[in-house]
Amino acid sequence: MSKTASNETRKIRYAVVGAGNIAQVAVLPAFKNAAENSELVALVSGDPEKLAALGERYGVAQRGGYDELEDVLGRARADAVYIALPNTMHREYTERAAAAGVHVLCEKPMAMTEEDCEAMIRATKDRGVKLMIAYRLHFEEANLQAVEIARSGKLGEVRAFTSLFTQVVRPGDIRTRSDEGGGALFDLGVYCVNAARYLFREEPSEVLATSLRIDERRAKDVDETTAAILRFPSGAVAQFTVSQGLASVSSFRLAGTEGNLRVEPAFDYTADIKHYLTVGGKTEEKTFKKRDQFAPELVYFSRCILEDREPEPSGLEGLADVRVMLAIQSSAASGRVEAIPPLKLEQRPDMGQNIKKPAVAAPEPVKAPSPSEE
């Protein structure tokens, strides 16, 4: 970080770590929209071909392999990393970045174990660097307005959440394998769990769930489909089905004593998001135009660094979802209700976090096919 520039002109210098599909089609192109306070200065990937092609595409001089991370961060004078690696690698690269004194913006789900999440929180705290988990929908208008609608009383008391989130995953994708943190629950279920939590604004206390696998090509040793029920202390109940073997649906619904809100598509960054708000038997539609959902994360995280604020989707927020998903896995294995110990969160997303940036065209990815067959 340039120590001489004022906060107004200072830009946070990012290294993007990982050059898979999401990094290529969404994170890298987002820097254009985040130029007010964020700058892409380095690229780390295990694939020299990707490094060369993407380095040239984005004019990034500092680049290197995974074992060169610290060196690349130093050469690039990076302030922060955006970790877009397989879930199983999040902890190691968070710890290494923190050890290098670099702030961490890490893709969700945060990790595959509570222990890893806690280690990530500890590592960043100990080194005095920020940690944010990349929940893009915490900055997205349609989801934040859903939060406001839930809080407004317009639906009466909101007591039920249901969601269906599915896609047909490409055989061979990392989502089909456990060694890279795959499976429908961790890849798709994290959105449903997170949405239920930001809409009800509390932590579930009990879960019950079932998981199954029909097609080995789409789920080698992970769950292809998971269905779960979450109970909340207030009496609210959330239910979702996620699958990486079913044609795309991306939908949630929030039901209250006076009305309901359906959001569909709900979780996408490649399409308009739509609200269907029904109160008193009348349904109003509202379309939220497709926007860049990644630049807002960069802009927000850079602000947190520049203003020394704790990011809202903190490490604790990431952990909160992971421990619910682990309880879901336990319930699916045990066939019993699994209790989740209380967790106190200081912050929840609200409209104050709404950041609008224009949609960007996704470039043709280099050796990084889409996870979905559709």
Place this chain on the structure above:
Amino acid sequence: MSKTASNETRKIRYAVVGAGNIAQVAVLPAFKNAAENSELVALVSGDPEKLAALGERYGVAQRGGYDELEDVLGRARADAVYIALPNTMHREYTERAAAAGVHVLCEKPMAMTEEDCEAMIRATKDRGVKLMIAYRLHFEEANLQAVEIARSGKLGEVRAFTSLFTQVVRPGDIRTRSDEGGGALFDLGVYCVNAARYLFREEPSEVLATSLRIDERRAKDVDETTAAILRFPSGAVAQFTVSQGLASVSSFRLAGTEGNLRVEPAFDYTADIKHYLTVGGKTEEKTFKKRDQFAPELVYFSRCILEDREPEPSGLEGLADVRVMLAIQSSAASGRVEAIPPLKLEQRPDMGQNIKKPAVAAPEPVKAPSPSEE
């Protein structure tokens, strides 16, 4: 039954037993549309005021109280009863009607226990009378077309069903009390369980569920809300949330490997039913105009009697749903997966059962308010 008339001219003579809201707004008015083979000849109710008013409205001379059932059936020379009583009374009145040699068309859910269902099947079989459970959607075009879409392969392999079915029940309604067989699961959940079964065309083998109650006015000693997951031997999974404390939603979705079908409203008889069929990212809407869903049951059941055929929504079909709902209750109580033993059904509804009759205006009910506050 008149022994001299030919099948072509013979009409099945019905006694309607019970004069609650559903009998008054739907069953009694349906006879006009079922005149081809069905005739209303008697009324049984515990309320003399209702008997007088409805007897006059429909020109029904033979009427009486519950203890006069056999007498009324005899005087009216009734061939069949339509039982529209609280669920807890279904068994007794089925047994009494059967003992009187009268065929039984009984509202769903069939009963509150397996034992009662089995007794009803036995009583009618022993006396050689037909038993049909009044699943109106087994004769309804939108739901039958959903069955055809599921079977056609248009959605690929269908593997997930989700449903949300809610209404705000009027405080004091029989649905709020267990002594009359109330609760969201038995009143609303029966539609979800039945739909999952007719769409997947198999019986669930395992269930897990949770139930809760927030508002005593809407659920005195029954479940206000139940969320359940059903696993099927094929690997299909169904999930639903039902509540009698949340504003009206009536919706299901069937998801396959190639597309999905949303039906909403799905379970209603007072509104158009709509399909939203999505294949290859394109959604087609189709509206099925509101129709009389009760006359088709009468017409179909009368045909079964006249042609000596086993009705498709048989006693076994009724039992199939009840045992799933009882397993759901058990799971909600135990906090564990509950297994359901196999059950072989010979018949499932299909488009061959589609019977179209024009909508009828619901008359003002006599001392029988709507179950819903909306």
